[in-house]
Structures are given as C-alpha cells and as structure tokens.
Amino acid sequence: MADNFTKITEHLYKFCDTCNVYVIKDGDRGILIDAGSGKVLDYLDQIGISRIDWVVHTHHHRDQCWGDYKLIEKGAGIAVPEYERYLFEEVEEFWNHRRIYDNYNDRNTFFSIGKNIPVKAILQDYEAFTWHNHKLEIVPAKGHTMGSIALVAEIDGKKIAFTGDLIYEGGKLYQLHAMEYSYGDMIGLLFTHQSIRKLAFKAPNLFLPSHGPIIE
Numbered sequence: 001m002a003d004n005f006t007k008i009t010e011h012l013y014k015f016c017d018t019c020n021v022y023v024i025k026d027g028d029r030g031i032l033i034d035a036g037s038g039k040v041l042d043y044l045d046q047i048g049i050s051r052i053d054w055v056v057h058t059h060h061h062r063d064q065c066w067g068d069y070k071l072i073e074k075g076a077g078i079a080v081p082e083y084e085r086y087l088f089e090e091v092e093e094f095w096n097h098r099r100i101y102d103n104y105n106d107r108n109t110f111f112s113i114g115k116n117i118p119v120k121a122i123l124q125d126y127e128a129f130t131w132h133n134h135k136l137e138i139v140p141a142k143g144h145t146m147g148s149i150a151l152v153a154e155i156d157g158k159k160i161a162f163t164g165d166l167i168y169e170g171g172k173l174y175q176l177h178a179m180e181y182s183y184g185d186m187i188g189l190l191f192t193h194q195s196i197r198k199l200a201f202k203a204p205n206l207f208l209p210s211h212g213p214i215i216e
Contacts, residue, residue, distance in 0.1 A: 004043040008206070008214065009156035013047055015040045018063040019210040022162060024155065026132045029053055032076075033151060033162045034210060038067020041074060052076045054121070056129060056136065058164030058210060059148040060087040061111040068117045077120035079129060081138075083147030088117045109145075123149055139199055141166045143192030144178050150195075152202050161204035166195055169212045 005023070006014040015021040017036030024031050025047060031054040032040065044052070055071050056079045057064055065088070068078055080088045087094060091112050123129055129136040134153055141150040144165035151162040165174045173179065179188030207215035 003046060005047055008160075008208075009158055012155050012160065014208070014214070015043070018066070020208070020212075022208055023047065023049070024131070024134055024153075025049055026134070029132075031056060031131050031134075032071070033208070034058055034064040034164075035067040035071055036063065038070035040067075041070060054079055054131060056123070056151065057081065057084075057088075058141070058150065058162060059145045060084040060091075060109075060113070061145065061165070062113045063111070064164075064210065065113055065117060068113075069115075072118060078117055079121035079123055080119050081147045081149045082122050082124045084145065085119060085122060087112050087147075089119045090116065092116050125149070136162075137202075139202065141195040141199065143188055143195045144174065146181070146191075148195075150199055152199075152204060158205045159203065160206050160208060161199060161202060162208045163199065163210070165210045166192060166199070167207060167209055167215065169209070169215055174209070174211050 008014055011025045013023040017039050019034050019036050021036045021040050022033040028048055028050045030049040030052050032052055033056050035055045052071055054077050055068060123138045125138055125140040127138050137152040139150045139152055141148045148164050150166060153160050168174045179186045181187045
C-alpha cells in the first residue's frame with residue numbers, strides 16, 4: 001500500500017513534504033522532481049523503488065533541496081537549473097559575501113540552503129534531461145526566483161508540467177514577496193506572467209506545483 005503517496009499516473013507519484021516531491025518510476029528505480037527534506041527515502045518501498053538515480057530541481061530554495069545531502073549519500077545525482085548552479089555548489093561563498101556587503105535589494109536568494117550541494121548535471125534552458133525512456137523538456141520559468149525552470153514531460157500518455165513555485169492552485173502565487181526583486185518594483189510579477197504564457201503554449205494536461213494541490 002502506497003499510503004504516503006498520491007498516485008497520479010501509473011509511473012508518477014506525489015509525496016507531500018516541505019514541498020511536493022514528485023517521483024517518476026521505472027522498474028525499481030526512480031527520479032525525484034525536487035527533494036524536500038529527503039523524508040521520501042523512508043517510504044520508497046511502498047511504491048516498489050529501491051534506488052533514486054537523480055534529483056532534478058526546479059529552483060534553489062531550501063524547502064526544495066535540504067534533503068539532497070541524504071539522497072547523495074544513497075547514490076543520487078543532483079541536477080540543477082543552469083542559472084542557479086552557484087546557489088547549490090557555491091552557496092557557502094554566496095553567504096560569506098553577504099556578510100561583507102549587501103545592497104539590501106535582493107529579495108530572491110534569502111531562502112538559499114546553508115551548505116554546498118555537489119552538482120552532477122546542469123539543466124540548460126530549452127534543452128532536455130533524459131532518464132531511461134523519460135525526456136524532461138527544460139522550460140525557463142523566471143518569476144519565483146530568477147533562475148527557476150519548469151519541466152515538461154509526457155508520462156503515461158499525459159503531458160505533465162512540473163512548475164516549481166511558478167503557480168499555485170486557483171490562479172494564485174505561492175509567495176507574493178518573492179515577486180519583489182528590488183524595493184517596491186514587483187518586477188517578478190512581469191516575469192511570472194511571461195513564464196506562465198510561455199508554459200501555456202506547451203498545453204499540459206496537468207500542472208504539478210511545488211506547493212498545494214495538482215492543477216488540472
């Protein structure tokens with residue numbers, strides 16, 4: 001019984017943690033879309049998975065990635081958005097710089113992880129990440145963070161969009177304050193609008209956000 005998972009399709013599951021963790025399954029192997037706290041590792045046997053090969057991240061915020069350390073210990077590789085790579089593998093240097101100087105207009109990186117995370121693969125805009133027979137198209141989704149991506153894949157005959165924190169159920173935003181890239185400008189709203197329009201052209205059947213319910 002997969003008591004801790006919501007089955008979306010035959011090979012796709014949702015696990016609720018500090019963020020929604022999505023599991024794509026092939027045989028007894030799997031990949032994760034974001035990792036949350038890593039608690040998903042304790043329950044993978046419920047869906048017949050013995051190993052996670054990859055964690056594929058939509059953005060760098062710690063609620064998405066603080067479980068990466070546990071997953072790396074279990075042999076998983078970490079794949080991250082190209083423009084947020086430094087906020088994974090060089091994040092300690094980022095925080096050291098912030099102690100020396102800060103222009104106080106950066107609202108977009110405060111939720112970064114505290115310790116470096118080794119990165120094994122880079123997710124470049126408009127390229128694809130392939131695992132077994134699954135191909136994840138990488139769509140830039142700037143808005144919630146400056147380097148966020150969405151991932152679009154066909155799984156069990158459905159076109160699925162893993163959207164990170166770009167959108168929330170009911171046409172809402174997950175965090176309004178993340179839109180304020182500098183004092184009072186809310187330019188993140190413009191980026192979010194552009195990213196949603198771009199993603200809409202992919203015509204997904206399901207939007208799978210990092211927080212909240214699945215969007216049909």
